[in-house]
Every structure is written in C-alpha cells, then in structure tokens.
Amino acid sequence: MPPGLGAAAAAEALRRDGPNAVPEERPHPLRHFATRFWGPVPWMLEAAIVLQLALGETTEAMVVAALLVVNAAVGAVQERRADAALEAMRARLAPQATVRRDGAWESLPAAMLVAGDVVKLGLGAVVPADVRILSGEVALDESMLTGESAAVRAGPGAAAHAGALVRGGEAVAEVTATGPRTFFGRAAELVRIARAEGTQERAMVAIVRLLAVINGAVVVGMLAYAAATGMELRRVLPLVLSAVLATVPVALSLAFTLTAAMAARALARRGVLLTRLGAVHDAATMTVLCSDKTGTLTRNDLAVAAVAPLPGFTEADVLALAALASSDSGPDGVDAAVRAAAVGAAPSRYAAATRHAFLPFDPARRFAEAEIASTDGALLRVVKGAPAEVAALSGAALPAEAEALARQGYRVMAVAAGDPAAPLLAGLLALGDPPRPDAGELIARLRALGVRTVMITGDGPATAAAVAVAVGLRGEVRGRETVTDSAPPADAVGFAALLPEDKLRLVRAFQRGGHAVGMCGDGVNDAPALRQAQMGIAVSSATDVAKSAAAMVLTEPGLGGVVAAVEEGRAAYRRLLTYAIGTIARKVELVLLLALGLLLTGHAVLTPMLMVLFLALNDLITLSLSTDRTTASARPAEWRVPVLLMAGGAIGLAGLGFTSGTMIYGVHGLGLGTEALRTLTFLAVIFATQAALYATRDARAVWRSRPGGWLMLSSALGVAAAVGLAMTGTLMAPLPPRVILGLGLATVAYCLLLDAAKRWAFPRLGLD
Template sequence: MPENTCSGLSSDEARQRLAQYGPNAVIEEKPKNWLLFLHKFWAPVPWMLEGTLILEAILGRWPEAIIITLLLIFNGVLGFSQERKAQSALELLKERLRIQARACRDGQWQSIPAADLVPGDLVHVRVGDMVPADLHLSDGGILVDQSALTGESMPVERAAGDSLYSASVVRRGEASGEVTATGAKSYFGKTAELVRGAGAKSHLEELVLSIVRYLVMMDVILVAAILIYAAASHVPLAEILPFALILLVASVPVALPATFTLATAISSLHLVHRGVLVTRLAAVEEAAAMSDLCSDKTGTLTQNRLSLSQAKGWPGVEETELLKMAAIASDSATQDPIDLAVLRASVAQTPHLPDRQQFVPFDPATKRSEGVFMQDGASWRALKGSPQIIAKLCGNTDWEQATTDLAAGGARVLAVAAGPDGQPRFFGLLALADPIRPDAAQVVQQLQELGVQVRMVTGDSPQTAKNVATALGIMGSVCDGKALAEDCGVYAGVFPADKFHLVQGLQKKGRIVGMTGDGVNDAPALKQAEMGVAVESATDVAKAAASLVLTAPGLQGVLDAVVTGRRVYQRMLTYTLNKIVKVFQVALFLSLGFLLFRSFVVTPLLVLLLLFANDFVTMSLAEDNVRPSPKPDRWDIHTLVFSSLVVAFAWLIYIFAVYGVGRSLGLPLASVQTLDFLGLVFSGLANVFLVRERGHLWASVPGRFLLWASLADILVVGGLAAMGWLMAPLPMPIIVGLLLATMVYTLILDQIKVPLLRRLTSA
C-alpha cells in the first residue's frame, strides 16, 4: 500500500484540468426518440404511400386517404416500438457500478469516481482493479491482463517506467503511476472512437428497394397504357385518375416492411430466452445470409483462464511430486493467474500439502516464487519460475529442448525445483495454456456444416493460433496480421485496426460477415460487420457496437441466431413471393380488365378491402412452421421476380375465368365485381399455402396462427358478400363453389410450382 501522504494534484488543479480535458469517459451520442420515429417514414415504401396519400387528399378521396394514413402509422409504430424495446434491454445490460479510483489529491490518498480523473493525477492500482486511465508507472510491479484491449491471452508484467492502458485488469501486485490520458484520448477511448465511423448497410433495405423498383416499373407501364387508352377512348381524366391511384396503392408492398419487422421482432424475443439479445433487428436477417464468421480467440473460443495443459516430470520424479512442489511455491492469496492454475491442477492429486513456513511471491527481478517447508527433519525450498532461471540454480543443462517442445503448442512454460536450502533439484516443467471453451469445437463444426466459414482472429502468435485452430477443427491456412487480404482460416498477430479492415476486405469480396468478440479492440469490427456478436464477458463498448449480445456463456447463441435467422428468411421468402405474385395478379387484372372490358372489374373500395383481407392476414407468416436452410441464404431478386411472374400468370388465368363465369351466369356488374373480389381473396390465401413450401404444399403443417387467420378471413369476406355489406350480395352456393374451385386449382398449380420454387432455395 502507498504511504498515507503523497505528492499529487490539489483539488483546484484537478477542477481546472477537468474543465480543460473533460470527464474520463467515452461519451456516447444517443439520437432523440422523435427523430428515430420520424426515420421510419423515410424509406422507399413510405415514400410511395406518402405520395399516394397526397394525391388522394388533393382529389378529396378521404376514406382512401385515411386508410393509407393508418397503414403508414401502423408500420412506423411497429418498427419503432420493437427497436426501442431492444435498445432499452441493452441499456439495462450496460448498467454497472461506478468505478472508483485511488488518487492522490491534496497530499492524501482518496477514493474518487474514475470519471473525475485528469492527466497528471497520481493513481495507485492493486490486485483486482480495473485500470481507470492510461498510466505511466513510477513505482511498483504488477501483472496485468490486457486481453480486452490487445487480444493477448497471457497476462504481461509491468514495472516502473512502463505504460499501463485503461480497462486492463491487475492480476498481481501493486503499483503507482501518473495519468497520461483520459476519456477519448486514452487507448480505450481511441479504440471506442473508431466505432463511430463503422457500420454496414442493411441488406434488408436493399432487398425492399429492389422489390419496390420492380413493382414500380410494372405499375408505371400499366398506368401509362391505361392513360393512353383513356385518351384514345375519350374517357374523362376525373374518372381514370382515381383508378390509376388505386392501381398504385394495390402495387405498393404496404405490409412488407411491417411484416419483416414483425418476423424479426418475434424471433428476437425467442432468442432472448436462449441468451441472445438482439440490438438491431436487421441482424436476424443478416444471420441467415452470414457466409463468414470472424471469431476472436481469447475469451470467445477459449476461456481466457490459464490452466495446466501438460506436466513433464524429470527422470525419477512422479507427476504427483512435481505438482506438489509447484503448489508449495504457489499461493491463492496473490490472485496470480499462474498460481491459481497450478493450485487447481494440484488439488486433485495432492490434496494435503505440508505446512509451509514461508512464502515468497513471484518477483519480476528474480523471475521465481518460493515456498519453504520441512521434509525429513530438514528445511526444504520449493521453487517455481522461468525455466532458464530455475535450470541455472539447479545446474541443469538439458532443459531447453523440452521447454521448446512444450512452448511449440503456444503454452507458457514454467520450471519447478525443490530440495534442501542451497541444494535444489530440477523436478520438471509445467505447460500452462488458455483452455478452449467446452462448446466451442461443436459450435464451430455445426456452423461449418451450415455453410459458414469460421475464421479465427487473434493477437497471439501463429503457433499458438494454429494449435487452437487445429483443436477446434477450423479449416484454412494460418496467416499473420500482414496478410489480411489473403483467404485464411486463421489470422494471428492481429491488432485492433486490423480486425476492422479484415471485415471490410471480406465485405468488398461480397461476403456477409459476422464477428464475435469481447474486448474494446473488437468494437469497430463488431459494428462494421453485418452481424457483430458481443460474447457474454464483453466490455460495454463491445456490447454497444454489436448487433447481437450473448448473455449466456459459450457460443451456442451464435448458432441459435443463424438457425433462427434462416427460419425468418424462409418465412419472409414465402411472404415476399406471395406479395409479388398478388401484386402482379391484381395489377394486371385491374388494368387488363379495364382495357379489355372498358369497365372496372373490381371497385376501388374493394381493392382497399383486399389489402386488409390478404396483406395483414399473411403477416401471420411471421410465426409459420418452417425448416431452416442448410446453407447461407441470399436473396436472388431476378429469380424471385421471374418465379413470381410464372405463378402470377397462372392465377391471372384463374381470376379471368372467375370473371367469365360471373358473366356467363348473367350476374349484374356489381355482383361480378363482388365475385372477382372473393376470387382475389381466396386465391391470395391459397397462394400463401402454395408458396410456403418449396416442395408440395402438404410437406409440412402450417403454423396455427396462419390456419386460424385464414379461416377467419374466409368467414369474414364470405359473410360480407352473403350479407351484401360494402359490396353487392352473392348467393351462398356461389361463394362455396368458388372456394372449392380455388382449392382444386391450387392443387393443380402445386405440380407446376415445385420445380420452379426449388431454384430459390437450397432447402
């Protein structure tokens, strides 16, 4: 402990410097909630709806304008509320006790909040402390764990004259030093600042934009054809313009963003129960497409805890005796990671140690620790430390090759000796290593089976990294930090900025990248990656940068996120297929029906009812029963649109047949319009069951919510048509007959669909 009196800053000097340098904290800028909410109305789909809303208001079509307004508000509130829930959960996760620091103020050692430290403060740190700021040590000697900053798995020695980084943890000893940097100027802070400029564009936004682009192109062509026809046929503009607007509304994928949000939100809630917190909803979709996982080693694939990996006794020395002497030269009171690892290993084989008369903790100057005990009536001394030092004390000359062999596996090697005072005998060598997490190898194997290429990224040496990768079954060559452009399975000797650039390099090659990590050094890469994963022991900066935060030990959560994401993909593929098919069918039927028959085959009001009847029922797909894909999922828009067009033309034939049957039965135009409306509703529901399975539609059981929602939809629209509410009435036999005919037609289409839709997925 330092003396009671000391020479540090005065309170006045500290206040002046605090005003000059600011608090010792990395300030996180948080956007205002109202701006986040307004951002939900700034995207391709809302733009189209907003444009339509303005035109409807200008024309005085208030019922339609109100319905569109409600659609916009529903989408905005749903997306905003789900993201806020995730952010609130993250804030709770980030709460922690305020760190206190021992600083010299006004000639006395005081305990002050770490946030109040300023450059020039004299600070004292000891075992168990988190270093509160960057320090230049003036006296003392300590062992520090810098794995959260540099990725090094082994603690390092620091003495007077050395620098000490903020956020590192003191594992042994005590030391004092002057604060050289605080807040954003510290090593910790500079790394955290890199996070601000990082970030990957959401592939979900690109997908929605691509789908909207195709639909708008089709809509523009159809509207242009209708306007030309209307001009040639002298149809009044006031009559045709509302129809064109309704065609636009029917072509906009109104519920597409809301359904994606709902599906990912529901899945994120399921993941919470599996120890995975989703902080960015798009990450669930990105998990499905992830092709590469760049995994930090220390604390992620390994336990970040030293343990005995091998004990090599010298000739004539049993392993039990070797561990016994090593334990006598160790003490749990020091909290030295090496001593703790030795004691854990020895307790099973040597539960009873002789009474120790004296213990000398590890000293960086002598590079050994010692324990004095009585044996056979004589005073013995057990020694543990550097192989070179211990071998010299014992006069041993054949220790080097054995030490090299043990160190080749990336382990830290210690020598053990014991004997009467002045007559030590070389007992053997101990190899200490950071053990692999129990579930890591299995998770790596399962991810690779799912088509995800796992790449290990570490600050350790290539030899250490190679041994860990071999044990985990990670495929590929081992490269150093200078070969980031190479396609390697392991990147060793990597610095914080290297991880960020590695992720960027893979993204430029068209890869969807995941990154797991726990330290401040990982934060920029976690934010840049499409799926940044902060593991359970991660720092607050890493958690804030990541899109997924694991709240349970191990890496099982990463695998759960991938499988869940692929289930979401299958649900959204079904929804998107269904939506594009229905847009093509409805838009072509409305426009071609007008061009061919010079009348509205469905009224504008019924078109708006159709949106509610189909789009919001199909949102139940967010919880449908699906099988995850065996390989990373990527949206192929061209194939998606082509497949949808083929199915849409089949349904177009169906709906024109419905119109023809209505005319042949001699029904009035208003009743035919009701029949067409029912045909569009029934075919829309049937199409959901048709495209939800890439195989035949009976290959899997639909979700319960989907079944109930479909039944309710049929009963509601059938009841409205039978009662003549909001539309012309139809006899019940005709409604039931149309429903049965739709089911038969769906079974016929199923034979065509199977080879077509299998091109869209690897399932």
C-alpha cells in the same frame, strides 16, 4: 489501498446525484407518432386521399385515411415493443466496473458509481467515469473523445475521462465526476444499440422501386389507352388511383421490424443478445465463422499441467517467478491458473520477493513483465509470455520441450528472470485447456448449415493443430505469415500465432473472397475486426469495448449461441422470402389485372374502395408471417433480386390467370353485371393471394408443413371478413353463396397446382 466508500454513503450519493448515465432525450410520443405520416408510403396514401376527395368519393377517402392511421398506430406499437426489447438488451449489456466498497473489491454496474468511489482500471476496460489515478499507470486511448490516436500515459495524480479505453497497464483510481457532470458528457456511449438496415431490407426496397417503375409504365399505358378511346377523365382517374394503391407496400417496414423483433426475443431466450435488430438478417447470410479458441472451442478452464525448469532453476522457482509476472486479480485465465499453481508449489527462493512494478500482457509484445526485488535487495526483471518472444529477450535458444508440449495441445509459456537487459530463461509452463464437449457437435451443425468454421488463436501452430483435431476441424492450420490481403486458403481450418491486427486483415481477406463473415472476439483490440465483420460476435467474457463493437453478444460460452443465431436468422429469412415473393406476385397480378380488365370490360374491375379493402385484409394480415412456424434454410441466405423477380413474377402471372379466368367466367358464364363482377374479382384476388401464401411459405409440399397458429387465424379472419362483406353486400355488390363456394373450391385446386409447380421450380432456383 483506500478502503473506498461504504455501502450507506454510496447509496446516499447515488440518491443525491443520480446514476452514472446521461439521460437519453426522447421525442414526445405524439410528435414521434406524427412522423409516421411522413415518408414515401404515407405520401402515396395521402395522395390517394386527396384524389378521392377531389372526385367526391368521401367514403373511400375515409377508408384510406383509416388505413393510414391504423398502419401508423400498429407501426408505432410494434416499434415501441422493439425499442423495449432493445432496452432490455441494453440493460443486460450494461458495462461493469470493479469498485472497492466497504474495504472489498466487487463488480457493479457502472451506472451505480458515485463520486468518491475507488475503482480498478485494467487492460481492455473502459474508464467508467471521470477519475483521478491514485496508483499504478495506464495507457489510455482517448481517440473516441478527442480524435487523437496516440495513447496517453496516465500515472498517479493524472485525470482520466469517462469513455477512454485502457490499452495497457493497471491502476487504482478515485471517481471525481459521474453522468452528465463528466468532462465529455455523452461523447462516448459504452454499448451502442442501433438499428442498421440489413441486406434483406435493401433488397426489398430495390424490388419495390423496380415494381413501382413497372407499374408506372402500366399506368401510362392505361392513360394512353383511355386517350385513344376517348374515355372521360372522371372514369380514368379511379383506375389510375387503383393502380397507385396497388403499388403501395403498406406493411413493408412493419414486416422487417416484426420479423427481426420476434427473432431477437427468441434469441434472448437462447442466451444471445443483439445490439441491433438488423443483426438477425446478417446472421442468416454468414458463410464463414472466425471462432476464437479459448472459451469458445475450449472450456477456458486453464490449469498448469507441466513445468519444465532449465538448469539453475527449480519447478517452484519457475512457478514463483511466473506468479510475480501475473496480475494479482482480474479475469485473465492464464494469470489465475499460474497463481493457483504457485500457491500449491514447494518453497522457492523467490517466494519472499516483492514486486515494484508490473506491466500486464501486451498482445503486441506477447509477454507480461515485472520488476522485483529479491531477498538480497537485487532488482530483477521477470518476463512471462510466448516462448519465442521470451527466448529472444534472453538470447537463448528455445528448448525442444516447447514444441513437444505444444504438439500435445498445451498452451506453452516461457519464463525468464534476471538482469533487465538480458534475463535468463528459467523454464517452461504447459497450461491445459480441454476442448468443450459440445464443440465438435456444434461445428458439425454449422457445417450442415453451410457455415465454415475457422479457428483463430494467438497460440502457436502446434497447439492450435492439436485443438483443431480434437474439435473435428480437419485440415491445415496456418501461421500469421499466411494472412494476406488476398482470399485465405480454402483448406485452412485455423490460423495460429495471430496478433489483433491480423484478425482484421483475415476478416477483410475472407470478405474479398465473397464471404459473409462472422467474427468472435473478446478484447479491446478485437473491436476493429468485430466492426468489419458482417456479424461481429462478442463472447461471454468480452470486454465492454468488444460488446460495443459487436452486433451480437453471447451470454454463455461456446458456439451454441452462434448456432442459435444462424438458425433464427435463417428462419427469419424464410419468412421474409415468402413475404418478398408474395409482394412481387401481388404487384404484378394487380396492376396487370387492372390493365386487362380495362381492355376486356372497358372499366376498372377493382375500384379504389375495393383496393383499399384488399390492402387492409391482406397486406396487414400477412404480417402474421413474422410468427409463422418455419425451418431454417440449409444454405446461407442470399438475396438474388433477379431470381426473386422471376419467382414472384411467375406466381403473379399464375394469379393473373386465376383471377382473369374467374373474371371472364363471371361475365360469360354467370352473366354478372359490372358491380357484381367487381365483387367476384375482389374475392378472387383475396383467395388467390392466400393460396399463393400457403403454397410458397415452405419448400416442402403444402400439406407437409404446418403453418403457425397466428398465421392460420389471421387468414381465417381475413377471408371470413371478405366473404361476409361479399355475402351481405357491404361496401360492394352482393354475391350468391353458391358462387363464393365454387370460387373457394377452385382456389383449393389452384393452390395444389401452384404447390406442385413450386416443388419443381424452387430447388432449381435455389429457393429451397
């Protein structure tokens, strides 16, 4: 065995050659900032600026330009913070490599590898750099590098390239190239961090597009009315501009980024790392969790509990043979338990046997095997694995003890040894893995959140059924033959004896049944199922390949991280639901108010300047919803656009009633002139929007749900700014304090009425 590099030599090589990573190309900050002025929302604001300049309204154009720049700056800052959060997660998810330094094996970040390092390659690992095989043999999957799907065998002297997946075997190799000097460069990134568009964002975009169409129809109606009444174009254009500004979703993208980033940071504190921000929203929709058994529902603290030798073999023989068919090192819990039991066993005739070849456990074959030479020089084949498969190799009937041990919840393995063509069945091993003490409680919490937990395992049905009962899963455990392309049975609480390809089929079956699926996995063969699921979850012991395919990575064993993700996702859903309903309500209220104001007064009741002030004081302030204190919904998130349109439209009409009533009272009750009426209408819109926000942010009564501190502070500052402008006559006509006070009292009454209507309507619409 090569001793590997010394620490000093490795440090010098790392300083000289740099880390084993390809530097990521980043655009210049100014160029990246400039891209924020390109897109549908910036175009609408830029068109408004051009139109205002054409009308000679320089001040209004400057205010809109300032809003555009501030929105871009805030977005850039928040995006940078979100990127920093994802980079921190990337660092924590950095692939590891088993390296020999100073004559001892240790685990190091793959980025610290240098040419000349000696590394170990095992099943499920990603080749961390370009290497040359020194000993052993591995089957390499280079499909992500070359496009070839067939595995390639690589033995001593063969080259293996960075990014290839080890599908089988074990080998020791020497690093020949790192980082940008590898053969394929950055063709394969080990851990992918992406920002995928979530279901919530797609729903919101659909809503805004629909509202834009409705608002466009209203604008056409305004133009038709103006043409019919002979209104001058110069009087019509400000009205059209106000209507256009009313449709601009200034804070839309920021709302999703902020909400997801806040939830991601909260999850990181709870031991859950996200590989994409959209995973927060996907977690909220999950209805079925396919949870692996070992390490998630059980402790993954395997120990040999019983040995059942067959005639001609002793307990010590069975343990010694099982140890010879086990990996000498590595994270495999079964092999570690077998090695530990063999060390403490009585002397065996196979204790002095030498191993010539070893093939690790293959999930497809369901056994591991070795070729050994006994003390008399005879070559023997030793097999250790699933009882049915090992018994079939030996041609013997499976002993009744196997089923009896499985019914007690043990993981049962069979051992065979002898002639390579037909080894004799030597005995059985029963490995105990007790359930995690919190598994039952966490499954109950998921059930209360509307998430059905289904156990998936490669163990036999009897073992799986015993574990299911122990963790509180009441129902039938099915075998792999029941996993079909149709929806799985509703009464199944688990599926046993599954192969890796069965997991992908199971996920697809649940999805065909209308479920949003969460899938736990840890191995390289779990990657397709993790990618297929709406929420792929790599458990704490997962391989780098599984982590790269997952949307979420747990840093602690058990289901606690999954519960945290669902709770944080549902809380984020509640915040975005409030934002969505508020957005719909504002668009409906503002456009109809402009049309109604035109009919009642013959002019625009909100000028472009007032509309811009509203956007600045309200849309950007409501971003503080991302920090609002809220509770997780008791049911999975479901973005039903018609229901949201109904709720938002109703609230918008209620707001229209409040603001138009205020406007009519201002004309007939207070005798206000045109400019003062515009100020009153502006304040009424500001007050009504804030009232609707607090009335709808929680399904409970408004006085039973305490808002977040930042939300209350931003609301107070926004309302105070609007009142200050109105009282001092800045950018608008002044209003007497008594009028503003009366409007404030009317707003409180409106908020309470809206809250009462919400408590009746929201449960019936499924928005509670």
